[in-house]
Amino acid sequence: MVERRVRPLVGEPVAMDLLNTRWAGGGVEHDLLDSLDGLRQWLAETGLDARFAADRATLDRLLRVRGALRRLREHPGEAGARADLNDALAHGCVRRRLQEDAEGGPGTPAFDVEFDDPSWGPAWTAAAGYLDLLRSPDRIRGCANPACILVFFDTSKNGTRRWCSMAGCGNRAKAARHQARGRAGRTA
């Protein structure tokens, strides 16, 4: 039984969550996707484990999309990163359909995705999820702590979220502000 690794931020949309498989902590950089066990954990945490296997091909493809997303954040519009993303997207095909409702309702829009190889599934899902988030590009942001590399999609009403989490970087910033105020009070 492999020990589950605790990430500081989970639950973001899958494209953001893929970027958050890397995090800084204790002066070192962590990477959940450094092994197939890590991939297995990630697939479970994102609910993709029911459909996709944790194998080497899946991991390689996922890492390529993660690299592309990372480069697109650092250099928006980078052609190579866009090409990598589009390459992953080309391996899936969306088929839309109208799903029957219980009790004769109007029906519910639904879709299925077909992959030319299932190992593209998680990579495609993250890439496609990123396209969806791009409808509100200003809501895709990094944590305001410069030492933190986590990203999030801000779903707050006013779009004022600043931290990966209030319990993590948010609290540290609050504590630092208190400390600074305490120092200012003593020297006055």
Ligand SMILES: [Zn+2]
């Ligand atoms: Zn943070």
